[in-house]
Amino acid sequence: MRVSILISLFVMENLRKSWRHLRIYIRFSKIRFVDKLSYRAHFFLVLTEYLLIVIVSYFLWKAILTDGRVIRGYSLKDMVTYVAIAGVFRFFINEFSGAISREMGGQYRTGELIMNLLKPVSYQLYIYFHAFGGILFHSVFRIVPVLTLWALLVGLTAPDHLAIFLTSLVLGALVHAGIAFLVGLTIFYVEDNSGILHATSAIIELLSGTLIPLVMYPAWLVSTMNYLPFRFIFYQPMEIYLGHLGKEAGIAVLCAQTVWVFALSTAGYFLFKNSIQKITIQGG
Amino acid sequence: MRSLFFYSKIYFRYLSQYLKSRLEYRADVLIQIVSALSAQIGTLIFVLTIFNHIPDINGWSYGEILFIYGFSQTSMALFSMFFSNLINLGRLYILDGNLDRVLLRPLPPLLQIIIERLDIGSFSTLALGFGALSYAAVKLNLSFSYHLLFFFVVLIFSAVLILGGVVLILVSLTFWVKDPTGAIAWPLMTIRDFAKYPITIYSAPLQVFLSWILPLAFTSFYPATLFLERTDYIFHVRMTPLIALLTWGIGLFIWKRGLQRYESAGS
Numbered sequence: 001m002r003v004s005i006l007i008s009l010f011v012m013e014n015l016r017k018s019w020r021h022l023r024i025y026i027r028f029s030k031i032r033f034v035d036k037l038s039y040r041a042h043f044f045l046v047l048t049e050y051l052l053i054v055i056v057s058y059f060l061w062k063a064i065l066t067d068g069r070v071i072r073g074y075s076l077k078d079m080v081t082y083v084a085i086a087g088v089f090r091f092f093i094n095e096f097s098g099a100i101s102r103e104m105g106g107q108y109r110t111g112e113l114i115m116n117l118l119k120p121v122s123y124q125l126y127i128y129f130h131a132f133g134g135i136l137f138h139s140v141f142r143i144v145p146v147l148t149l150w151a152l153l154v155g156l157t158a159p160d161h162l163a164i165f166l167t168s169l170v171l172g173a174l175v176h177a178g179i180a181f182l183v184g185l186t187i188f189y190v191e192d193n194s195g196i197l198h199a200t201s202a203i204i205e206l207l208s209g210t211l212i213p214l215v216m217y218p219a220w221l222v223s224t225m226n227y228l229p230f231r232f233i234f235y236q237p238m239e240i241y242l243g244h245l246g247k248e249a250g251i252a253v254l255c256a257q258t259v260w261v262f263a264l265s266t267a268g269y270f271l272f273k274n275s276i277q278k279i280t281i282q283g284g
Numbered sequence: 285m286r287s288l289f290f291y292s293k294i295y296f297r298y299l300s301q302y303l304k305s306r307l308e309y310r311a312d313v314l315i316q317i318v319s320a321l322s323a324q325i326g327t328l329i330f331v332l333t334i335f336n337h338i339p340d341i342n343g344w345s346y347g348e349i350l351f352i353y354g355f356s357q358t359s360m361a362l363f364s365m366f367f368s369n370l371i372n373l374g375r376l377y378i379l380d381g382n383l384d385r386v387l388l389r390p391l392p393p394l395l396q397i398i399i400e401r402l403d404i405g406s407f408s409t410l411a412l413g414f415g416a417l418s419y420a421a422v423k424l425n426l427s428f429s430y431h432l433l434f435f436f437v438v439l440i441f442s443a444v445l446i447l448g449g450v451v452l453i454l455v456s457l458t459f460w461v462k463d464p465t466g467a468i469a470w471p472l473m474t475i476r477d478f479a480k481y482p483i484t485i486y487s488a489p490l491q492v493f494l495s496w497i498l499p500l501a502f503t504s505f506y507p508a509t510l511f512l513e514r515t516d517y518i519f520h521v522r523m524t525p526l527i528a529l530l531t532w533g534i535g536l537f538i539w540k541r542g543l544q545r546y547e548s549a550g551s
Binding site: 045048049052053055056059060062063064066069071072191192194195198199201202205206211212216217218 | 311312314315316318319322323325326329330333334336337338341342471474475477478481485486487490
Protein backbone atom coordinates (compact mmCIF):
# COMPACT_ATOMS: atom_id res chain seq x y z
CA MET A 1 0.00 0.00 0.00
CA ARG A 2 2.60 2.54 1.13
CA VAL A 3 4.90 1.45 -1.69
CA SER A 4 2.23 2.08 -4.27
CA ILE A 5 1.61 5.59 -2.91
CA LEU A 6 5.32 6.32 -3.12
CA ILE A 7 5.48 4.99 -6.65
CA SER A 8 2.49 6.99 -7.78
CA LEU A 9 3.91 10.14 -6.14
CA PHE A 10 7.16 9.54 -7.95
CA VAL A 11 5.36 9.06 -11.23
CA MET A 12 3.22 12.16 -10.70
CA GLU A 13 6.22 14.30 -9.88
CA ASN A 14 7.99 13.18 -12.99
CA LEU A 15 4.93 13.58 -15.14
CA ARG A 16 4.50 17.17 -13.95
CA LYS A 17 8.11 17.94 -14.73
CA SER A 18 7.90 16.50 -18.16
CA TRP A 19 4.49 17.88 -19.00
CA ARG A 20 5.88 20.20 -21.65
CA HIS A 21 7.80 17.31 -23.05
CA LEU A 22 4.71 15.16 -23.02
CA ARG A 23 2.71 17.67 -25.05
CA ILE A 24 4.93 16.96 -28.02
CA TYR A 25 4.16 13.25 -27.77
CA ILE A 26 0.45 13.87 -27.33
CA ARG A 27 0.62 15.53 -30.75
CA PHE A 28 1.70 12.17 -32.18
CA SER A 29 -1.36 10.57 -30.64
CA LYS A 30 -3.53 13.26 -32.17
CA ILE A 31 -2.03 12.65 -35.60
CA ARG A 32 -2.88 8.98 -35.42
CA PHE A 33 -6.39 9.72 -34.16
CA VAL A 34 -7.14 12.12 -37.00
CA ASP A 35 -5.54 9.70 -39.43
CA LYS A 36 -7.90 6.96 -38.29
CA LEU A 37 -10.90 9.25 -38.57
CA SER A 38 -10.51 9.29 -42.34
CA TYR A 39 -11.67 5.68 -42.52
CA ARG A 40 -15.15 6.47 -41.26
CA ALA A 41 -16.85 4.52 -44.04
CA HIS A 42 -15.81 1.26 -42.44
CA PHE A 43 -17.39 2.20 -39.13
CA PHE A 44 -20.58 0.17 -39.39
CA LEU A 45 -18.89 -2.73 -41.09
CA VAL A 46 -16.33 -3.07 -38.34
CA LEU A 47 -18.98 -2.57 -35.68
CA THR A 48 -20.99 -5.42 -37.20
CA GLU A 49 -17.92 -7.59 -37.22
CA TYR A 50 -17.22 -6.91 -33.53
CA LEU A 51 -20.79 -7.66 -32.61
CA LEU A 52 -20.75 -10.91 -34.58
CA ILE A 53 -17.66 -12.12 -32.73
CA VAL A 54 -19.26 -11.32 -29.41
CA ILE A 55 -22.52 -13.00 -30.40
CA VAL A 56 -20.76 -16.26 -31.34
CA SER A 57 -18.91 -16.41 -28.04
CA TYR A 58 -22.04 -15.45 -26.14
CA PHE A 59 -24.04 -18.36 -27.48
CA LEU A 60 -21.11 -20.68 -27.07
CA TRP A 61 -20.68 -19.81 -23.41
CA LYS A 62 -24.42 -19.93 -22.86
CA ALA A 63 -24.31 -23.55 -24.03
CA ILE A 64 -21.16 -24.29 -22.02
CA LEU A 65 -22.37 -22.83 -18.74
CA THR A 66 -25.94 -24.08 -18.94
CA ASP A 67 -27.85 -25.24 -15.81
CA GLY A 68 -25.82 -23.02 -13.50
CA ARG A 69 -22.50 -24.68 -14.31
CA VAL A 70 -19.52 -22.74 -12.97
CA ILE A 71 -15.95 -23.21 -14.25
CA ARG A 72 -13.20 -22.08 -11.86
CA GLY A 73 -15.36 -19.34 -10.40
CA TYR A 74 -16.76 -18.13 -13.71
CA SER A 75 -20.54 -18.22 -13.94
CA LEU A 76 -22.63 -17.43 -17.00
CA LYS A 77 -23.29 -13.96 -15.62
CA ASP A 78 -19.54 -13.31 -15.44
CA MET A 79 -18.97 -14.71 -18.90
CA VAL A 80 -21.68 -12.56 -20.52
CA THR A 81 -19.67 -9.53 -19.45
CA TYR A 82 -16.33 -11.20 -20.10
CA VAL A 83 -17.04 -12.19 -23.72
CA ALA A 84 -18.39 -8.78 -24.64
CA ILE A 85 -15.30 -7.00 -23.36
CA ALA A 86 -12.91 -9.71 -24.56
CA GLY A 87 -14.53 -9.68 -27.99
CA VAL A 88 -13.93 -6.01 -28.58
CA PHE A 89 -10.50 -6.19 -27.01
CA ARG A 90 -9.32 -9.03 -29.20
CA PHE A 91 -9.60 -6.83 -32.26
CA PHE A 92 -8.31 -3.88 -30.41
CA ILE A 93 -5.23 -5.73 -29.16
CA ASN A 94 -4.47 -6.85 -32.70
CA GLU A 95 -4.71 -3.31 -33.98
CA PHE A 96 -2.58 -2.03 -31.18
CA SER A 97 0.16 -4.60 -31.83
CA GLY A 98 -0.04 -3.63 -35.47
CA ALA A 99 0.19 0.07 -34.69
CA ILE A 100 3.49 -0.63 -32.95
CA SER A 101 5.19 -3.71 -34.43
CA ARG A 102 3.89 -3.46 -37.97
CA GLU A 103 4.37 0.30 -38.04
CA MET A 104 8.02 -0.18 -37.04
CA GLY A 105 8.47 -2.74 -39.80
CA GLY A 106 6.84 -0.44 -42.33
CA GLN A 107 9.02 2.49 -41.32
CA TYR A 108 12.10 0.30 -41.50
CA ARG A 109 11.25 -0.85 -44.98
CA THR A 110 10.27 2.53 -46.42
CA GLY A 111 13.14 4.33 -44.74
CA GLU A 112 10.73 6.60 -42.88
CA LEU A 113 12.50 5.39 -39.76
CA ILE A 114 15.50 7.53 -40.53
CA MET A 115 13.35 10.66 -40.68
CA ASN A 116 12.02 9.84 -37.25
CA LEU A 117 15.51 9.18 -35.89
CA LEU A 118 16.53 12.65 -37.00
CA LYS A 119 13.77 14.29 -34.98
CA PRO A 120 14.71 15.40 -31.47
CA VAL A 121 12.29 12.97 -29.84
CA SER A 122 12.60 9.47 -28.45
CA TYR A 123 11.66 6.98 -31.14
CA GLN A 124 10.24 4.57 -28.58
CA LEU A 125 7.96 7.16 -27.01
CA TYR A 126 7.00 8.41 -30.45
CA ILE A 127 5.88 4.91 -31.42
CA TYR A 128 4.03 4.41 -28.10
CA PHE A 129 2.14 7.66 -28.34
CA HIS A 130 1.37 7.23 -31.98
CA ALA A 131 -0.32 3.96 -31.06
CA PHE A 132 -2.18 5.58 -28.15
CA GLY A 133 -3.97 7.77 -30.69
CA GLY A 134 -5.29 4.54 -32.14
CA ILE A 135 -6.40 3.45 -28.67
CA LEU A 136 -8.37 6.64 -28.27
CA PHE A 137 -9.99 6.14 -31.65
CA HIS A 138 -10.92 2.59 -30.82
CA SER A 139 -12.28 3.49 -27.41
CA VAL A 140 -14.51 6.23 -28.77
CA PHE A 141 -15.71 4.63 -31.97
CA ARG A 142 -15.56 0.90 -31.40
CA ILE A 143 -15.35 -0.19 -27.78
CA VAL A 144 -17.88 2.22 -26.29
CA PRO A 145 -20.56 1.77 -29.00
CA VAL A 146 -20.31 -2.03 -28.99
CA LEU A 147 -20.40 -2.27 -25.21
CA THR A 148 -23.27 0.21 -24.95
CA LEU A 149 -25.23 -1.81 -27.46
CA TRP A 150 -24.39 -5.00 -25.62
CA ALA A 151 -25.43 -3.51 -22.29
CA LEU A 152 -28.78 -2.56 -23.77
CA LEU A 153 -29.37 -5.83 -25.63
CA VAL A 154 -27.99 -8.45 -23.28
CA GLY A 155 -26.66 -6.72 -20.19
CA LEU A 156 -23.30 -6.02 -18.61
CA THR A 157 -22.34 -6.13 -14.97
CA ALA A 158 -20.94 -2.85 -13.70
CA PRO A 159 -17.24 -2.91 -12.82
CA ASP A 160 -16.07 -3.35 -9.25
CA HIS A 161 -13.45 -0.80 -8.19
CA LEU A 162 -13.80 1.32 -11.34
CA ALA A 163 -10.74 3.47 -10.62
CA ILE A 164 -8.43 0.49 -10.07
CA PHE A 165 -9.85 -1.21 -13.14
CA LEU A 166 -9.25 1.78 -15.41
CA THR A 167 -5.73 2.29 -14.06
CA SER A 168 -4.90 -1.36 -14.63
CA LEU A 169 -6.30 -1.11 -18.14
CA VAL A 170 -3.97 1.78 -18.92
CA LEU A 171 -1.02 -0.04 -17.37
CA GLY A 172 -2.04 -3.12 -19.34
CA ALA A 173 -1.84 -1.10 -22.56
CA LEU A 174 1.65 0.01 -21.52
CA VAL A 175 2.72 -3.59 -20.83
CA HIS A 176 1.39 -4.48 -24.26
CA ALA A 177 3.19 -1.53 -25.84
CA GLY A 178 6.43 -2.76 -24.26
CA ILE A 179 5.98 -6.25 -25.67
CA ALA A 180 4.95 -4.98 -29.09
CA PHE A 181 7.96 -2.69 -29.26
CA LEU A 182 10.30 -5.59 -28.50
CA VAL A 183 8.59 -7.71 -31.14
CA GLY A 184 8.79 -4.82 -33.60
CA LEU A 185 12.55 -4.67 -33.08
CA THR A 186 12.92 -8.08 -34.73
CA ILE A 187 12.69 -6.25 -38.08
CA PHE A 188 16.28 -5.17 -37.52
CA TYR A 189 17.41 -8.79 -37.52
CA VAL A 190 15.20 -10.51 -40.11
CA GLU A 191 14.17 -9.22 -43.50
CA ASP A 192 10.49 -9.93 -43.05
CA ASN A 193 9.03 -10.35 -39.59
CA SER A 194 5.35 -10.74 -40.47
CA GLY A 195 5.40 -14.41 -39.50
CA ILE A 196 6.79 -13.45 -36.10
CA LEU A 197 4.12 -10.78 -35.77
CA HIS A 198 1.31 -13.20 -36.55
CA ALA A 199 2.67 -15.80 -34.16
CA THR A 200 3.03 -13.23 -31.38
CA SER A 201 -0.47 -11.94 -31.85
CA ALA A 202 -1.73 -15.53 -31.55
CA ILE A 203 0.31 -15.96 -28.36
CA ILE A 204 -1.02 -12.69 -26.97
CA GLU A 205 -4.56 -13.74 -27.80
CA LEU A 206 -4.11 -17.04 -25.96
CA LEU A 207 -2.13 -15.79 -22.97
CA SER A 208 -3.73 -12.41 -22.34
CA GLY A 209 -7.09 -14.01 -21.69
CA THR A 210 -9.14 -12.59 -24.55
CA LEU A 211 -9.87 -16.09 -25.84
CA ILE A 212 -10.72 -17.72 -22.53
CA PRO A 213 -10.26 -16.82 -18.84
CA LEU A 214 -6.73 -17.95 -18.02
CA VAL A 215 -7.67 -19.95 -14.90
CA MET A 216 -9.42 -22.44 -17.13
CA TYR A 217 -6.14 -23.57 -18.68
CA PRO A 218 -4.40 -26.66 -17.29
CA ALA A 219 -2.63 -26.05 -13.97
CA TRP A 220 0.93 -26.22 -15.37
CA LEU A 221 0.13 -23.51 -17.90
CA VAL A 222 -1.56 -21.31 -15.32
CA SER A 223 1.51 -21.45 -13.08
CA THR A 224 3.84 -20.75 -16.02
CA MET A 225 1.79 -17.73 -16.97
CA ASN A 226 2.32 -16.20 -13.56
CA TYR A 227 5.90 -15.52 -14.62
CA LEU A 228 4.91 -13.92 -17.92
CA PRO A 229 3.65 -10.40 -18.60
CA PHE A 230 0.83 -11.34 -20.98
CA ARG A 231 -1.88 -11.83 -18.37
CA PHE A 232 -1.52 -8.20 -17.30
CA ILE A 233 -2.71 -6.98 -20.68
CA PHE A 234 -6.29 -8.10 -20.32
CA TYR A 235 -6.95 -10.90 -17.85
CA GLN A 236 -5.91 -9.18 -14.63
CA PRO A 237 -7.82 -5.96 -15.37
CA MET A 238 -10.84 -8.13 -16.16
CA GLU A 239 -10.54 -10.00 -12.84
CA ILE A 240 -10.64 -6.63 -11.11
CA TYR A 241 -13.66 -5.62 -13.18
CA LEU A 242 -15.60 -8.74 -12.25
CA GLY A 243 -14.75 -8.39 -8.57
CA HIS A 244 -12.79 -11.65 -8.45
CA LEU A 245 -9.94 -9.64 -6.95
CA GLY A 246 -10.48 -7.44 -3.92
CA LYS A 247 -9.12 -3.97 -3.47
CA GLU A 248 -5.79 -5.08 -1.96
CA ALA A 249 -5.20 -7.69 -4.62
CA GLY A 250 -6.17 -5.16 -7.26
CA ILE A 251 -3.54 -2.72 -6.05
CA ALA A 252 -0.98 -5.51 -6.00
CA VAL A 253 -1.81 -6.08 -9.65
CA LEU A 254 -1.20 -2.41 -10.38
CA CYS A 255 2.25 -2.64 -8.74
CA ALA A 256 3.17 -5.75 -10.69
CA GLN A 257 2.01 -4.06 -13.88
CA THR A 258 4.15 -1.02 -13.15
CA VAL A 259 7.19 -3.24 -12.65
CA TRP A 260 6.54 -4.96 -15.98
CA VAL A 261 6.04 -1.65 -17.77
CA PHE A 262 9.42 -0.44 -16.54
CA ALA A 263 11.17 -3.74 -17.24
CA LEU A 264 9.81 -4.10 -20.77
CA SER A 265 10.30 -0.48 -21.74
CA THR A 266 13.85 -0.44 -20.38
CA ALA A 267 14.65 -3.60 -22.30
CA GLY A 268 13.13 -1.97 -25.38
CA TYR A 269 15.20 1.15 -24.84
CA PHE A 270 18.53 -0.70 -24.66
CA LEU A 271 17.74 -3.15 -27.43
CA PHE A 272 16.69 -0.32 -29.69
CA LYS A 273 19.95 1.51 -28.98
CA ASN A 274 21.78 -1.66 -29.89
CA SER A 275 19.68 -2.38 -32.96
CA ILE A 276 20.08 0.96 -34.70
CA GLN A 277 23.80 0.27 -34.84
CA LYS A 278 23.21 -2.35 -37.47
CA ILE A 279 20.64 -0.45 -39.51
CA THR A 280 21.04 -0.28 -43.26
CA ILE A 281 18.69 2.08 -45.03
CA GLN A 282 18.20 1.35 -48.68
CA GLY A 283 17.83 4.10 -51.24
CA GLY A 284 18.15 7.79 -50.68
CA MET B 285 -17.16 -25.15 -75.44
CA ARG B 286 -13.73 -26.43 -74.79
CA SER B 287 -13.11 -29.72 -73.15
CA LEU B 288 -12.59 -30.25 -69.47
CA PHE B 289 -9.15 -31.55 -70.37
CA PHE B 290 -8.22 -28.18 -71.83
CA TYR B 291 -9.34 -26.34 -68.69
CA SER B 292 -7.54 -28.66 -66.33
CA LYS B 293 -4.37 -28.27 -68.40
CA ILE B 294 -4.72 -24.49 -68.15
CA TYR B 295 -5.37 -24.79 -64.44
CA PHE B 296 -2.18 -26.73 -63.80
CA ARG B 297 -0.18 -24.30 -65.97
CA TYR B 298 -1.46 -21.37 -63.91
CA LEU B 299 -0.84 -23.27 -60.72
CA SER B 300 2.73 -24.22 -61.53
CA GLN B 301 3.53 -20.68 -62.67
CA TYR B 302 2.10 -19.28 -59.48
CA LEU B 303 3.91 -21.78 -57.27
CA LYS B 304 7.20 -21.11 -59.06
CA SER B 305 6.85 -17.38 -58.54
CA ARG B 306 5.99 -17.88 -54.87
CA LEU B 307 8.60 -20.49 -54.07
CA GLU B 308 11.26 -18.04 -55.10
CA TYR B 309 10.69 -16.52 -51.68
CA ARG B 310 10.79 -19.59 -49.48
CA ALA B 311 10.70 -17.63 -46.25
CA ASP B 312 7.54 -15.91 -47.41
CA VAL B 313 5.80 -19.25 -47.85
CA LEU B 314 6.82 -20.30 -44.36
CA ILE B 315 5.52 -17.01 -43.00
CA GLN B 316 2.15 -17.55 -44.68
CA ILE B 317 1.91 -21.00 -43.18
CA VAL B 318 2.76 -19.75 -39.69
CA SER B 319 0.30 -16.88 -40.05
CA ALA B 320 -2.57 -19.05 -41.25
CA LEU B 321 -1.98 -21.54 -38.44
CA SER B 322 -1.80 -18.88 -35.75
CA ALA B 323 -5.09 -17.43 -36.91
CA GLN B 324 -6.87 -20.78 -36.72
CA ILE B 325 -5.32 -22.57 -33.75
CA GLY B 326 -7.28 -20.50 -31.19
CA THR B 327 -10.58 -22.31 -31.63
CA LEU B 328 -8.93 -25.69 -31.26
CA ILE B 329 -7.21 -24.67 -28.04
CA PHE B 330 -10.50 -23.23 -26.83
CA VAL B 331 -12.32 -26.51 -27.40
CA LEU B 332 -9.56 -28.61 -25.84
CA THR B 333 -9.50 -26.38 -22.74
CA ILE B 334 -13.24 -26.20 -22.24
CA PHE B 335 -13.69 -29.96 -22.35
CA ASN B 336 -11.35 -30.31 -19.41
CA HIS B 337 -14.17 -28.85 -17.36
CA ILE B 338 -17.45 -30.01 -18.90
CA PRO B 339 -18.71 -33.27 -20.40
CA ASP B 340 -20.72 -31.80 -23.28
CA ILE B 341 -21.87 -28.62 -25.01
CA ASN B 342 -25.58 -28.65 -25.59
CA GLY B 343 -25.59 -32.44 -25.74
CA TRP B 344 -22.63 -32.65 -28.12
CA SER B 345 -19.66 -34.58 -26.83
CA TYR B 346 -15.99 -33.65 -27.14
CA GLY B 347 -15.47 -35.93 -30.14
CA GLU B 348 -18.56 -34.64 -31.89
CA ILE B 349 -17.63 -30.99 -31.40
CA LEU B 350 -14.14 -31.75 -32.67
CA PHE B 351 -15.58 -33.53 -35.70
CA ILE B 352 -17.82 -30.60 -36.58
CA TYR B 353 -14.91 -28.22 -36.07
CA GLY B 354 -12.71 -30.40 -38.27
CA PHE B 355 -15.33 -30.55 -40.99
CA SER B 356 -15.78 -26.80 -41.00
CA GLN B 357 -12.03 -26.20 -40.94
CA THR B 358 -11.46 -28.61 -43.82
CA SER B 359 -14.10 -27.04 -46.02
CA MET B 360 -12.91 -23.54 -45.16
CA ALA B 361 -9.30 -24.44 -45.95
CA LEU B 362 -10.27 -25.92 -49.30
CA PHE B 363 -12.36 -22.84 -49.96
CA SER B 364 -9.40 -20.53 -49.28
CA MET B 365 -7.19 -22.72 -51.40
CA PHE B 366 -9.38 -22.47 -54.47
CA PHE B 367 -11.61 -19.44 -54.17
CA SER B 368 -9.88 -16.97 -51.89
CA ASN B 369 -8.81 -14.77 -54.80
CA LEU B 370 -12.47 -13.87 -55.34
CA ILE B 371 -12.25 -11.65 -52.30
CA ASN B 372 -9.69 -9.49 -54.11
CA LEU B 373 -12.18 -8.66 -56.87
CA GLY B 374 -13.01 -5.19 -55.58
CA ARG B 375 -9.58 -3.90 -54.76
CA LEU B 376 -7.22 -5.79 -57.03
CA TYR B 377 -9.38 -6.28 -60.09
CA ILE B 378 -11.94 -3.48 -60.24
CA LEU B 379 -10.08 -0.68 -58.50
CA ASP B 380 -6.61 -1.46 -59.81
CA GLY B 381 -7.93 -2.28 -63.26
CA ASN B 382 -6.62 -5.83 -63.44
CA LEU B 383 -10.03 -6.91 -64.67
CA ASP B 384 -9.23 -5.28 -68.03
CA ARG B 385 -6.33 -7.64 -68.50
CA VAL B 386 -8.48 -10.60 -67.54
CA LEU B 387 -11.25 -9.59 -69.95
CA LEU B 388 -8.83 -9.37 -72.87
CA ARG B 389 -7.76 -12.99 -72.56
CA PRO B 390 -9.61 -15.82 -74.28
CA LEU B 391 -10.67 -17.63 -71.13
CA PRO B 392 -13.76 -17.15 -68.94
CA PRO B 393 -12.94 -14.18 -66.68
CA LEU B 394 -14.29 -15.79 -63.52
CA LEU B 395 -12.15 -18.87 -64.08
CA GLN B 396 -9.07 -16.73 -64.59
CA ILE B 397 -9.61 -14.84 -61.35
CA ILE B 398 -10.17 -18.04 -59.41
CA ILE B 399 -7.05 -19.76 -60.70
CA GLU B 400 -4.70 -16.80 -60.69
CA ARG B 401 -3.81 -17.15 -57.06
CA LEU B 402 -3.74 -19.90 -54.50
CA ASP B 403 -3.63 -19.38 -50.77
CA ILE B 404 -0.52 -21.28 -49.73
CA GLY B 405 -1.21 -20.78 -46.03
CA SER B 406 -4.37 -22.86 -46.32
CA PHE B 407 -2.32 -26.05 -46.74
CA SER B 408 -1.55 -25.83 -43.04
CA THR B 409 -5.13 -25.13 -41.99
CA LEU B 410 -6.24 -28.02 -44.17
CA ALA B 411 -3.85 -30.28 -42.28
CA LEU B 412 -5.19 -28.90 -39.00
CA GLY B 413 -8.81 -29.45 -40.02
CA PHE B 414 -8.27 -32.88 -41.48
CA GLY B 415 -6.21 -33.86 -38.44
CA ALA B 416 -9.00 -32.84 -36.08
CA LEU B 417 -11.53 -34.65 -38.26
CA SER B 418 -9.59 -37.91 -38.37
CA TYR B 419 -8.73 -37.79 -34.67
CA ALA B 420 -12.40 -37.23 -33.79
CA ALA B 421 -13.48 -40.03 -36.14
CA VAL B 422 -11.10 -42.48 -34.47
CA LYS B 423 -12.04 -41.32 -31.00
CA LEU B 424 -15.76 -41.63 -31.70
CA ASN B 425 -15.18 -45.00 -33.34
CA LEU B 426 -17.19 -43.90 -36.35
CA SER B 427 -18.15 -46.59 -38.78
CA PHE B 428 -16.44 -46.58 -42.13
CA SER B 429 -17.61 -47.79 -45.50
CA TYR B 430 -16.92 -46.88 -49.10
CA HIS B 431 -20.46 -45.56 -49.17
CA LEU B 432 -19.70 -43.08 -46.44
CA LEU B 433 -16.41 -42.14 -48.04
CA PHE B 434 -18.27 -41.30 -51.21
CA PHE B 435 -20.78 -39.18 -49.30
CA PHE B 436 -17.93 -37.49 -47.47
CA VAL B 437 -16.30 -36.43 -50.71
CA VAL B 438 -19.61 -35.20 -52.13
CA LEU B 439 -20.49 -33.28 -48.98
CA ILE B 440 -17.07 -31.66 -48.56
CA PHE B 441 -17.17 -30.71 -52.22
CA SER B 442 -20.65 -29.20 -51.77
CA ALA B 443 -19.56 -27.34 -48.63
CA VAL B 444 -16.62 -25.78 -50.46
CA LEU B 445 -18.90 -24.82 -53.34
CA ILE B 446 -21.40 -23.22 -50.97
CA LEU B 447 -18.68 -21.08 -49.41
CA GLY B 448 -17.41 -20.17 -52.87
CA GLY B 449 -20.92 -19.44 -54.12
CA VAL B 450 -21.79 -17.21 -51.19
CA VAL B 451 -18.57 -15.27 -51.64
CA LEU B 452 -19.21 -15.02 -55.38
CA ILE B 453 -22.66 -13.53 -54.69
CA LEU B 454 -21.24 -11.01 -52.24
CA VAL B 455 -18.24 -9.92 -54.30
CA SER B 456 -20.29 -9.70 -57.50
CA LEU B 457 -22.32 -7.02 -55.74
CA THR B 458 -19.18 -4.85 -55.80
CA PHE B 459 -20.01 -4.05 -59.42
CA TRP B 460 -22.92 -1.99 -58.10
CA VAL B 461 -21.00 -0.32 -55.29
CA LYS B 462 -19.27 3.01 -55.75
CA ASP B 463 -16.37 2.26 -53.43
CA PRO B 464 -15.31 -1.27 -54.36
CA THR B 465 -12.76 -2.03 -51.68
CA GLY B 466 -14.06 -5.56 -51.44
CA ALA B 467 -15.30 -4.82 -47.97
CA ILE B 468 -18.59 -6.59 -48.64
CA ALA B 469 -17.18 -10.08 -48.35
CA TRP B 470 -14.98 -9.20 -45.44
CA PRO B 471 -17.38 -9.63 -42.48
CA LEU B 472 -18.14 -13.03 -43.97
CA MET B 473 -14.71 -14.17 -42.83
CA THR B 474 -15.92 -13.47 -39.29
CA ILE B 475 -19.38 -14.92 -39.78
CA ARG B 476 -17.73 -18.20 -40.78
CA ASP B 477 -16.95 -18.59 -37.08
CA PHE B 478 -20.61 -19.41 -36.52
CA ALA B 479 -20.18 -22.59 -38.53
CA LYS B 480 -17.46 -23.98 -36.29
CA TYR B 481 -19.97 -25.10 -33.64
CA PRO B 482 -23.24 -27.05 -33.68
CA ILE B 483 -25.94 -24.61 -34.71
CA THR B 484 -28.23 -25.95 -32.00
CA ILE B 485 -26.45 -23.64 -29.56
CA TYR B 486 -27.82 -20.55 -31.30
CA SER B 487 -31.25 -18.98 -30.88
CA ALA B 488 -34.00 -20.03 -33.30
CA PRO B 489 -33.89 -16.95 -35.58
CA LEU B 490 -30.13 -17.27 -35.85
CA GLN B 491 -30.48 -20.94 -36.81
CA VAL B 492 -32.91 -20.02 -39.58
CA PHE B 493 -30.56 -17.29 -40.76
CA LEU B 494 -27.55 -19.62 -40.84
CA SER B 495 -29.50 -22.30 -42.68
CA TRP B 496 -31.69 -20.55 -45.22
CA ILE B 497 -30.34 -17.03 -45.68
CA LEU B 498 -26.60 -17.38 -45.27
CA PRO B 499 -26.33 -21.17 -45.55
CA LEU B 500 -23.16 -21.59 -43.53
CA ALA B 501 -24.61 -24.42 -41.45
CA PHE B 502 -24.57 -26.49 -44.64
CA THR B 503 -20.80 -26.13 -44.83
CA SER B 504 -20.10 -27.85 -41.52
CA PHE B 505 -22.80 -28.81 -39.08
CA TYR B 506 -25.47 -30.43 -41.27
CA PRO B 507 -23.14 -32.57 -43.39
CA ALA B 508 -21.16 -33.59 -40.30
CA THR B 509 -24.28 -35.00 -38.60
CA LEU B 510 -24.49 -37.72 -41.26
CA PHE B 511 -21.23 -39.23 -40.03
CA LEU B 512 -22.09 -38.65 -36.38
CA GLU B 513 -25.15 -40.85 -36.94
CA ARG B 514 -27.61 -38.21 -35.84
CA THR B 515 -30.63 -38.80 -37.97
CA ASP B 516 -32.56 -35.59 -37.15
CA TYR B 517 -30.92 -33.65 -39.92
CA ILE B 518 -31.04 -36.11 -42.79
CA PHE B 519 -33.22 -33.70 -44.78
CA HIS B 520 -30.56 -31.00 -44.48
CA VAL B 521 -27.82 -33.43 -45.45
CA ARG B 522 -29.71 -34.24 -48.62
CA MET B 523 -30.24 -30.55 -49.31
CA THR B 524 -26.51 -29.75 -49.11
CA PRO B 525 -25.58 -30.49 -52.77
CA LEU B 526 -28.73 -28.69 -53.92
CA ILE B 527 -27.83 -25.60 -51.91
CA ALA B 528 -24.39 -25.69 -53.50
CA LEU B 529 -25.94 -25.67 -56.97
CA LEU B 530 -28.36 -22.94 -55.97
CA THR B 531 -25.71 -20.58 -54.56
CA TRP B 532 -23.58 -21.04 -57.68
CA GLY B 533 -26.59 -20.44 -59.89
CA ILE B 534 -27.41 -17.18 -58.13
CA GLY B 535 -23.75 -16.24 -57.94
CA LEU B 536 -23.13 -16.76 -61.65
CA PHE B 537 -26.28 -14.83 -62.52
CA ILE B 538 -25.22 -11.81 -60.44
CA TRP B 539 -21.65 -12.08 -61.71
CA LYS B 540 -22.79 -12.01 -65.36
CA ARG B 541 -25.08 -9.05 -64.70
CA GLY B 542 -22.33 -7.24 -62.85
CA LEU B 543 -19.77 -7.83 -65.55
CA GLN B 544 -22.10 -6.23 -68.08
CA ARG B 545 -22.24 -3.13 -65.92
CA TYR B 546 -18.48 -2.98 -65.57
CA GLU B 547 -16.84 0.15 -66.88
CA SER B 548 -13.09 0.13 -66.67
CA ALA B 549 -11.40 2.35 -64.16
CA GLY B 550 -8.77 3.02 -66.82
CA SER B 551 -7.62 6.27 -68.22
